[in-house]
Amino acid sequence: MVNTNKIPSAQPSVIVPASVNSRQPRLPLWRFLAPLLCQVALVTSIPAQAFYTYITGTTVVLQTAPVDPYDFLRGYYQILSYEISQPSTLRDLPGSGINLERNYILDGDTVYVILEKPQEQPEGDRPLPWRPVAVSHQRPDNLPQNQIAIRGTGDGWGVKYGLETYYMPENQRLEVNENINRAQSRDPESFVVEVKVDSRGNAIPLRLWVSDRSYQF
Numbered sequence: 001m002v003n004t005n006k007i008p009s010a011q012p013s014v015i016v017p018a019s020v021n022s023r024q025p026r027l028p029l030w031r032f033l034a035p036l037l038c039q040v041a042l043v044t045s046i047p048a049q050a051f052y053t054y055i056t057g058t059t060v061v062l063q064t065a066p067v068d069p070y071d072f073l074r075g076y077y078q079i080l081s082y083e084i085s086q087p088s089t090l091r092d093l094p095g096s097g098i099n100l101e102r103n104y105i106l107d108g109d110t111v112y113v114i115l116e117k118p119q120e121q122p123e124g125d126r127p128l129p130w131r132p133v134a135v136s137h138q139r140p141d142n143l144p145q146n147q148i149a150i151r152g153t154g155d156g157w158g159v160k161y162g163l164e165t166y167y168m169p170e171n172q173r174l175e176v177n178e179n180i181n182r183a184q185s186r187d188p189e190s191f192v193v194e195v196k197v198d199s200r201g202n203a204i205p206l207r208l209w210v211s212d213r214s215y216q217f
Contacts, residue, residue: 053204057196058148060115060203062163063129064193065184076173077207078166078180080193084113084132084150085158095135105154110203112136113159117146126209129192139201151201163195163205166217179210187211 063083083089087105090113091159105111116128134140139147152159168176183190194207194214205217 007028011033037194049202050204053196053198053202057198057202057204059206060117060148060150060195060197061127061129061209062115062193062195063189073217076168076177078168078176080164080166081158082161082163082193083129084115085152085160087158089132090135090159093132093135105156105159107154107156109154110137111152111154111159112139112149113152114140114143114147114149117198125212126190126192127194129189148197149201150195150197150203161203163193164201166193166208166215169215176208176210176215179213183210 042158062155065083066179090105090111093113112135113132114134116133117130118128130148139151143149150161154159154160161194168184180191190211191206192209194209195203195205197203207217208215
């Protein structure tokens, strides 16, 4: 007699994947916020620094000379070169740790130029420039009230103070250029820039003076 009962076949083994609902460890919130806060701090640091300098800074006037009035990519602007930007000017000042014998300043070097307020102001509207009296790699302390230190950075051939570009107002381009050219030919020293300098040496531009005319930055 034939046994009709079938022997059940072996079932293939099934690998059960890990549950999709399994909880994964969560990253702490600070790991998401930290990069965001760093970016926000970076973006706002420049305006915050400028605001601090504007509120707490001392008004200083710098002697300038224009360089290049036009650029096809960025529109009309004036590149400004300052008297205190030139190694030939700084070389003759008493200083600390700065070698300017070859009219050369290392790229990236920090330079503090001590400026002294003029004793007398002119009768007209245009203010007189402050006179450089010393130079140093270190920020000086305990300066008299009529002096202040402005901080710059060497670029290999001179010193930059972050005050080198003046963008001309749209409706005053021709007037500014004509006044600059006229002032340079008659009296180069009539071309000055009014700035604010804070206690740490940071500076922001306020006003461009060409003879007796002034233009806001």
